[in-house]
Amino acid sequence: MPETESHGMPDSIEPAAERAAPEGATLADVARLVGVSAATVSRALSRPGMVSEKTRKRIQAAVDQLGYVPNLLAGGLASNRSRLVAAIVPSIGTTMFSEAVETLSDRLGAAGYQLLLGISGFHRSREDELVAAVLSRRPDALVLTGIEHSPAVRRQIMGARIPVVECWDLTTSPLDMVVGFSHEKVGRAAALCLVNKGHRDIAVIAASDRRALRRRDGCVEALAEHGLAPNRVIITETPGSLALGRKAFAELAESGPLPRALVCTSDPLAEGALTEARVRGVDVPDRVAIIGFGDFPESASMAPALTTIRFDRRLLGSTAAQLILDVLGGRKPEAGIVDIGFEVIARETA
Amino acid sequence: MPETESHGMPDSIEPAAERAAPEGATLADVARLVGVSAATVSRALSRPGMVSEKTRKRIQAAVDQLGYVPNLLAGGLASNRSRLVAAIVPSIGTTMFSEAVETLSDRLGAAGYQLLLGISGFHRSREDELVAAVLSRRPDALVLTGIEHSPAVRRQIMGARIPVVECWDLTTSPLDMVVGFSHEKVGRAAALCLVNKGHRDIAVIAASDRRALRRRDGCVEALAEHGLAPNRVIITETPGSLALGRKAFAELAESGPLPRALVCTSDPLAEGALTEARVRGVDVPDRVAIIGFGDFPESASMAPALTTIRFDRRLLGSTAAQLILDVLGGRKPEAGIVDIGFEVIARETA
DNA sequence: TTGTACGCGTTATCAT
DNA sequence: ATGATAACGCGTACAA
Numbered sequence: 030m031p032e033t034e035s036h037g038m039p040d041s042i043e044p045a046a047e048r049a050a051p052e053g054a055t056l057a058d059v060a061r062l063v064g065v066s067a068a069t070v071s072r073a074l075s076r077p078g079m080v081s082e083k084t085r086k087r088i089q090a091a092v093d094q095l096g097y098v099p100n101l102l103a104g105g106l107a108s109n110r111s112r113l114v115a116a117i118v119p120s121i122g123t124t125m126f127s128e129a130v131e132t133l134s135d136r137l138g139a140a141g142y143q144l145l146l147g148i149s150g151f152h153r154s155r156e157d158e159l160v161a162a163v164l165s166r167r168p169d170a171l172v173l174t175g176i177e178h179s180p181a182v183r184r185q186i187m188g189a190r191i192p193v194v195e196c197w198d199l200t201t202s203p204l205d206m207v208v209g210f211s212h213e214k215v216g217r218a219a220a221l222c223l224v225n226k227g228h229r230d231i232a233v234i235a236a237s238d239r240r241a242l243r244r245r246d247g248c249v250e251a252l253a254e255h256g257l258a259p260n261r262v263i264i265t266e267t268p269g270s271l272a273l274g275r276k277a278f279a280e281l282a283e284s285g286p287l288p289r290a291l292v293c294t295s296d297p298l299a300e301g302a303l304t305e306a307r308v309r310g311v312d313v314p315d316r317v318a319i320i321g322f323g324d325f326p327e328s329a330s331m332a333p334a335l336t337t338i339r340f341d342r343r344l345l346g347s348t349a350a351q352l353i354l355d356v357l358g359g360r361k362p363e364a365g366i367v368d369i370g371f372e373v374i375a376r377e378t379a
Numbered sequence: 380m381p382e383t384e385s386h387g388m389p390d391s392i393e394p395a396a397e398r399a400a401p402e403g404a405t406l407a408d409v410a411r412l413v414g415v416s417a418a419t420v421s422r423a424l425s426r427p428g429m430v431s432e433k434t435r436k437r438i439q440a441a442v443d444q445l446g447y448v449p450n451l452l453a454g455g456l457a458s459n460r461s462r463l464v465a466a467i468v469p470s471i472g473t474t475m476f477s478e479a480v481e482t483l484s485d486r487l488g489a490a491g492y493q494l495l496l497g498i499s500g501f502h503r504s505r506e507d508e509l510v511a512a513v514l515s516r517r518p519d520a521l522v523l524t525g526i527e528h529s530p531a532v533r534r535q536i537m538g539a540r541i542p543v544v545e546c547w548d549l550t551t552s553p554l555d556m557v558v559g560f561s562h563e564k565v566g567r568a569a570a571l572c573l574v575n576k577g578h579r580d581i582a583v584i585a586a587s588d589r590r591a592l593r594r595r596d597g598c599v600e601a602l603a604e605h606g607l608a609p610n611r612v613i614i615t616e617t618p619g620s621l622a623l624g625r626k627a628f629a630e631l632a633e634s635g636p637l638p639r640a641l642v643c644t645s646d647p648l649a650e651g652a653l654t655e656a657r658v659r660g661v662d663v664p665d666r667v668a669i670i671g672f673g674d675f676p677e678s679a680s681m682a683p684a685l686t687t688i689r690f691d692r693r694l695l696g697s698t699a700a701q702l703i704l705d706v707l708g709g710r711k712p713e714a715g716i717v718d719i720g721f722e723v724i725a726r727e728t729a
Numbered sequence: 730t731t732g733t734a735c736g737c738g739t740t741a742t743c744a745t
Numbered sequence: 746a747t748g749a750t751a752a753c754g755c756g757t758a759c760a761a
Contacts, residue, residue: 053538055738066748071740081746096538101515102461103738105452106753110740113516122478127471134498143512146496148484162493165451166463188403188446405754416732421756431730453754456737460756 054095062091074099105167114353115163116172117147117156119238123268123297125323125342126174129196132346133172140354142169149174151238151267157181164189170353176200176207177239192356194349198240199368206356208348208367210340212240215371216247216292218338219320222373223290224255228318232260232288234277234298236269241294244322248292260288269294274301275308282309287317296321299335324374340371404445412441424449455517464703465513466522467497467506469588473618473647475673475692476524479546482696483522490704492519499524501588501617507531514539520703526550526557527589542706544699548590549718556706558698558717560690562590565721566597566642568688569670572723573640574605578668582610582638584627584648586619591644594672598642610638619644624651625658632659637667646671649685674724690721 060067073080073088105111121127134144147159160182170192193205235245265273293299299321306313313334324339355362410417423430423438455461471477484494497509510532520542543555585595615623643649649671663684674689705712
């Protein structure tokens with residue numbers, strides 16, 4: 030009897046073989062145990078509707094008994110669908126990105142996709158490497174941060190022929206799809222918020238990443254349209270932090286007369302400025318009104334003196350997920366360019 | 380001539396074939412173009428030392444020309460090494476986890492590994508699903524949060540036969556390796572810090588996840604050893620947040636006389652308590668001393684009235700990475716149980 | 730140093 | 746509803 034089962038095998042040879050997973054059972058092992066073909070097992074697991082009720086149950090039992098775990102490397106290779114979505118973000122150390130990534134991961138996970146995460150640390154060259162590395166896993170879709178990418182990245186991505194969502198920014202000419210908001214408009218809104226309150230003496234503290242600089246640009250432009258020039262513009266490193274905000278405010282205080290109002294390109298910078306102002310006995314917002322960006326949760330209660338600009342990070346993540354799932358599901362998304370907008374949160378009348 | 384090259388092919392048929400990547404070039408395509416075997420190309424890419432200088436250059440040229448991107452699904456299947464490390468964390472929305480994950484990702488990336496991230500949201504059952512999902516990618520190693528896992532998880536993991544690092548906690552009997560610190564000791568340190576300052580009337584606000592509760596346990600034990608019982612113990616949801624901290628402090632204030640000192644199991648809770656105290660005109664630390672945990676960067680400048688307990692999150696991440704790389708590299712780690720310790724950061728003498 | 734040949738575990742196609 | 750068989754793209758003994 031050449032193809033006999035292992036029943037009756039002496040315990041001394043493979044004692045654990047029938048109890049725990051011996052050594053990574055395969056589809057073929059399950060099939061053998063049940064007495065069906067591998068194809069049937071594969072179908073039972075991925076398209077249960079195509080398999081008869083009773084064989085499906087027997088297969089399930091065998092799967093449990095063997096502790097069978099499907100090999101998605103093999104599955105992906107055969108089907109050309111990895112069920113993997115790659116996301117490349119500058120950092121997960123700020124809620125700006127982490128909340129969106131969490132939401133993205135949740136939504137994708139619910140649909141059977143997993144998240145391959147690349148963290149670029151705000152370095153352009155690192156994005157290049159990460160894109161290359163990540164594409165070698167043959168992800169079914171790709172999420173990128175921002176709309177500026179090196180030619181190499183653009184080339185690789187076009188060659189990959191998968192859906193791509195650029196996030197946290199907006200453009201009329203995305204690589205594929207884009208979901209975010211206009212940083213120029215955010216900067217304008219910050220400026221207008223202060224101008225509308227009657228301020229004319231306004232300084233700017235901006236981090237040096239591309240999107241922060243575009244917020245600064247929008248701000249300066251809006252001021253110009255009101256016949257104003259910024260009191261001063263201070264550029265800090267990226268990412269903006271509380272410490273950098275303190276330093277920048279100190280520089281502001283020591284290099285000339287304080288402005289009447291201050292635009293910071295992010296809440297951490299704004300919080301730092303606020304902190305330094307307090308230390309120096311400068312009243313916020315009475316002496317210096319400060320507006321930030323990002324609506325970081327800490328600031329809501331800790332820094333009620335700050336005004337900020339909020340966008341919905343979770344909406345960003347879920348929208349990106351939805352776009353991807355639509356495309357992968359063969360549905361056409363309602364729109365490939367999604368502006369999730371933002372709103373000014375004035376916590377004080379200042 | 381049966382195996383002819385595509386030279387001389389009329390442009391009208393495959394015009395782009397010789398310029399851009401036509402449609403996912405494979406190793407075989409590269410080999411054909413160079414006129415060597417696929418094996419040689421494979422070696423040139425993964426073990427350059429085994430290939431002659433000049434053929435390696437020609438291969439590199441062909442790779443560039445075709446825009447060849449290796450398929451790691453196939454590679455992983457063939458070699459049984461995915462170059463993937465999976466990590467499962469409750470959240471990336473707090474620096475507690477995000478910084479460690481960032482460091483982990485950096486270190487692994489530098490060694491040629493990529494990070495497959497699962498976010499469990501503090502749900503035990505979700506960890507089960509994620510482990511199963513993640514193991515189907517055949518990761519070369521696994522990073523888990525904490526030391527308590529369901530039997531199903533333990534079984535699956537043992538069956539996977541890969542290095543595992545449990546993080547953010549400590550035990551003498553890890554699944555495989557562990558890097559973190561003792562939460563009981565953190566709780567004890569918090570209590571002792573206050574007791575040593577002469578406080579005897581101490582309350583506790585704790586989140587309800589396992590590690591936070593163990594910090595509470597350590598705290599209550601240490602108090603008992605000094606003949607003290609906590610004024611009150613308030614349990615909040617997980618994860619602890621500024622809002623929950625405010626609510627808990629309000630409850631404390633309204634349900635009886637305020638304690639003289641307060642232990643919070645995390646900094647967000649402590650910041651919330653501090654905020655609510657301020658709102659109620661309660662001086663911190665003169666009327667109520669507050670100690671938190673986690674050393675969240677925001678608290679350093681914003682809440683100088685708080686004492687906190689710090690552990691090195693980046694050290695945690697890099698140690699985990701090092702353990703994994705050691706094992707995967709065939710080196711034996713110095714120790715499979717790493718206590719990274721912690722320190723009390725007293726920001727005020729209170 | 731290079732080539733040959735096989736296998737990795739799964740899905741898809743085409744029968745039955 | 747189920748089975749046989751051929752890919753999928755690559756790594757790796759083994760041979761040359």
